[in-house]
Amino acid sequence: MKWIMAAGVGLAGLLAAWLLLFQLPEKEAAAPEQPSASVPEVEVDAASMETIYKSNCMGCHGSDYQGAMGPALSQVGSALDRERLYAKIAKGGGGMPAFEGRLSEDEIVGLANWLEDFK
Template sequence: MQKRVMSIMLGFAALLAVFLLLFNLPEKEEVAQDSHPIVVPDTPVDIASAESIYKSNCMACHGDEFQGAMGPALKQVGAEMSKERIYKQIVNGGGGMPGYEGRLTEEEIVNLTNWLGSFK
């Protein structure tokens, strides 16, 4: 009895796979663009505070000399990414990085963003 049920389920799965291959899967939907662009204020950087935040939150993955480890190198992140993109990465995370919204204050995130944005 079990063999018969398993055979029927396997046959159904094979038919479903053939159907999907023949009639194509639906196209991926476009990701909605953010209607409110982020503008990172150009505030003076508190280097000591930014370094402290980096050491306690970022250094384990990005390295003590920004060389990268588990995360990418940040030595020239300001030349590779805009400040707005750096800000979004810190806030939302992604690609294995956790988001820091709620862990860091807005001022800390802006300060860290401006500091990293100066790495060119």
């Protein structure tokens, strides 16, 4: 009885190795997330963006943009362009909640433009 189980496990291992070596399709490179639309460059009222930040973002990203539960934003404009910032704020993802519906379109656009200047 033991030899039947051992043979079954051995055959399953051989089948798995064969499938891994010869049958799996090649891994496709994941395309970077492309924003669906361009975000207009608008003049930003820094004081109002700071107020929105303090009300909605500071709890996760820190009072000095240093990061806390969320990543640091002190140089986020070097890593993400305005469109990606807009998408992240609006749709969330990776632990960040979506702010579409909580913030107005103008507020999200303003935050994206404001954060893009953090370089």
